[in-house]
Amino acid sequence: MTAAVFADGVFRAGRSTAVGGVVNPSDGSVIDSFSLASAADVDDAVSAARAAFPQWSALPPAERSAALLRLAARLEERADEYALVETRQAGKPIRLTTGFDVPGSIDNVAFFAGAARNLDGKASAEWDGDHTSVIRREPIGVIGSIAPWNYPLQMAMWKILPAIAAGNTIVLKPAEITPLTSLMLAEDCIAAGIPAGVVNVVVGTGPEAGEALVSHPHVAMVSFTGSTGVGKRVMNLATETVKRVHLELGGKAPFVVFDDADLEAAVHGAVAGSLINSGQDCTAATRAYVQRPLYEAFVAGVADLFAGVRLGPTEDPDTDLGPLVSQRQAERVAGFVERASRDGARVVVGGRAPDGPLAHGAYYEPTVIVEAGQDSEIVRDEVFGPVLAILPFDSDDDGLRLANDTVYGLAASAWTRDIFRGLRAQREIRAGTVWINDHIPIVSEMPHGGFGQSGFGKDMSTYSFDEYTHVKHVSFDLTGRARKPWHRTIFTGPT
Ligand code: NAD
Numbered sequence: 001m002t003a004a005v006f007a008d009g010v011f012r013a014g015r016s017t018a019v020g021g022v023v024n025p026s027d028g029s030v031i032d033s034f035s036l037a038s039a040a041d042v043d044d045a046v047s048a049a050r051a052a053f054p055q056w057s058a059l060p061p062a063e064r065s066a067a068l069l070r071l072a073a074r075l076e077e078r079a080d081e082y083a084l085v086e087t088r089q090a091g092k093p094i095r096l097t098t099g100f101d102v103p104g105s106i107d108n109v110a111f112f113a114g115a116a117r118n119l120d121g122k123a124s125a126e127w128d129g130d131h132t133s134v135i136r137r138e139p140i141g142v143i144g145s146i147a148p149w150n151y152p153l154q155m156a157m158w159k160i161l162p163a164i165a166a167g168n169t170i171v172l173k174p175a176e177i178t179p180l181t182s183l184m185l186a187e188d189c190i191a192a193g194i195p196a197g198v199v200n201v202v203v204g205t206g207p208e209a210g211e212a213l214v215s216h217p218h219v220a221m222v223s224f225t226g227s228t229g230v231g232k233r234v235m236n237l238a239t240e241t242v243k244r245v246h247l248e249l250g251g252k253a254p255f256v257v258f259d260d261a262d263l264e265a266a267v268h269g270a271v272a273g274s275l276i277n278s279g280q281d282c283t284a285a286t287r288a289y290v291q292r293p294l295y296e297a298f299v300a301g302v303a304d305l306f307a308g309v310r311l312g313p314t315e316d317p318d319t320d321l322g323p324l325v326s327q328r329q330a331e332r333v334a335g336f337v338e339r340a341s342r343d344g345a346r347v348v349v350g351g352r353a354p355d356g357p358l359a360h361g362a363y364y365e366p367t368v369i370v371e372a373g374q375d376s377e378i379v380r381d382e383v384f385g386p387v388l389a390i391l392p393f394d395s396d397d398d399g400l401r402l403a404n405d406t407v408y409g410l411a412a413s414a415w416t417r418d419i420f421r422g423l424r425a426q427r428e429i430r431a432g433t434v435w436i437n438d439h440i441p442i443v444s445e446m447p448h449g450g451f452g453q454s455g456f457g458k459d460m461s462t463y464s465f466d467e468y469t470h471v472k473h474v475s476f477d478l479t480g481r482a483r484k485p486w487h488r489t490i491f492t493g494p495t
Pocket of ligand 1: 146148173174211214227231234247248249250281282382450454
C-alpha cells in the first residue's frame with residue numbers, strides 16, 4: 001500500500017477521507033489504492049521543507065552538486081525499475097520509458113548537478129563610479145510544485161531539480177493517478193544524501209492538496225504544469241499571498257509543411273511527433289498544415305503509417321503505442337473525434353477504440369482527421385490523444401498565419417529545404433520552441449516553456465534559475481564620505 005505523504009524523509013499515510021488509486025491503463029488492473037493527502041498533510045510537508053531550507057540553501061553549491069551526482073548514479077542503478085513502474089502506472093510502452101523517460105530524467109539530474117555551480121549574474125562593477133554593485137542570486141524558499149500525469153517522472157524532475165539545485169526546498173504534488181515514480185524519487189533523494197525535508201511529496205487531489213499547497217502562506221513560489229484551465233485557477237489562488245508563479249500549460253502545436261519539404265521526412269516526423277506518448281504530450285504535433293501541392297500525398301503517407309502502428313501491451317518491447325492514461329482520457333479523446341465527425345470532418349484512419357484483447361485497456365487507434373475547419377474544436381482545443389488533424393494551405397503567409405491562429409504557444413515545427421523559409425518560420429511562429437525539420441527533441445541545456453495561454457517561465461536549462469532564484473542587488477559605498485555629492489540633490493544641508 002502506497003503511503004501518500006513523504007515529509008521530512010519519512011513515508012506516512014495520507015489523512016484525507018478521499019481514497020486514491022493507481023490503475024494500469026493497459027489492462028485496467030488496480031496497482032494500488034491508498035488514502036490521499038489532506039491539507040494537514042500539506043502543512044506538515046511545508047513545515048519540513050521550511051525547516052530544511054536554512055541549511056540546504058547555505059550549502060556551498062559544490063555540495064548540492066555532489067548530492068545530485070549521487071542521485072544520478074542511484075537512478076542509473078534503478079533505471080529498469082523506474083522504467084517498469086512508469087510503464088505500469090502511466091500506460092507507456094516500455095520502449096518509451098527505457099529509451100526516453102528514464103534516460104532523459106537521469107540526464108536532467110546530471111545537468112543540474114553542473115548547473116548548480118553556474119548561477120549567472122551581471123558583472124560586479126562601479127556602475128556610477130562611487131559604489132561597487134554585486135548581484136546575488138538567492139533561493140526563494142519553499143517551492144510548491146504541482147505536476148501532471150503524462151510524464152510523471154520527467155515532470156517531477158523538471159520541478160525538483162532546478163528548485164533544489166538553486167538552494168530551495170520543495171513540496172511536490174504529483175498527479176494522484178501516477179504518483180509512484182515521484183515517491184521512489186523522493187526516497188532516492190534521501191539515499192543520495194539530500195537531507196530530509198529538502199524534497200517532500202504529497203499525493204492528493206487538486207482541489208484538496210493542490211489548493212492547500214498553492215494557498216499556503218509559507219510556500220514562496222508555485223510551479224505548476226498542467227492544463228490551462230487549472231493553471232488559471234492556480235494563478236488566481238496565488239494572488240492572495242502574492243506568490244511567484246511559474247506556469248507550464250497546455251499546447252496545440254502546429255506542424256507546417258511547405259511544398260519544398262522532404263515529404264518522407266515530414267510524414268515520419270508527423271507520425272512520431274503526434275503519437276509520442278499516445279499524443280499525451282503538450283508539445284505533440286496536433287495540427288498539420290500542408291501546402292497544397294503536398295497535401296494529398298502527406299495525408300496518404302501519414303494514414304498509411306498510422307494504420308501500421310502496433311498497439312499492444314505496454315510491457316511488450318514490440319509495442320509502438322500504448323493506451324491513454326485512463327479510461328476517462330480515452331473517452332475524452334473519443335468524444336473529440338465523434339464531435340469532429342458530426343461537425344463535418346472526415347476520419348481517414350482510426351477513430352475508434354480497438355476491440356479484441358486490448359478492449360480492457362484505455363486504447364484508442366491513431367487517428368487522422370481531414371476537412372475540419374480552422375475554427376472547429378478539434379483544431380483549436382487540446383485533445384491530448386493520438387489524433388492529428390491535417391489541413392491544407394496555399395501561400396506561405398497563410399501557413400504561418402494558421403500556425404499562429406491559436407491561444408496556445410508552446411511548440412511548433414516547420415518543414416522545408418529552403419533556408420529562407422526556415423528562417424522566416426522560426427522567426428514568425430510564436431511558440432516557446434520551434435523545430436525546423438523535426439518535432440519533439442528536447443535537451444537539458446535548452447529551455448522549455450510557453451507563450452500565450454501555454455504559460456510563462458522556463459523548465460530545464462539554466463534559464464529555469466530565473467524562476468527559482470531572487471536577483472538581489474547589493475551596493476557598497478566606496479567613498480567612505482558621510483556627505484556624498486548626490487545627497488545635495490535631495491537636501492542641500494547647512495553650508
Ligand atoms: P490538470 O491540469 O488536470 O492537472 C495537473 C495537476 O494539477 C494535477 O496534479 C492535478 O491534481 C492538479 N490540480 C487539479 N486541480 C487543481 C486545483 N484546483 N488546484 C491545484 N492543483 C490542481 O492536467 P493533467 O490532465 O494532469 O495533464 C495534462 C495537461 O498538462 C495538458 O493540458 C498538458 O498540455 C499539460 N502539460 C503541459 C506541459 C508543459 O510543459 N507546458 C507539460 C506536460 C503537461
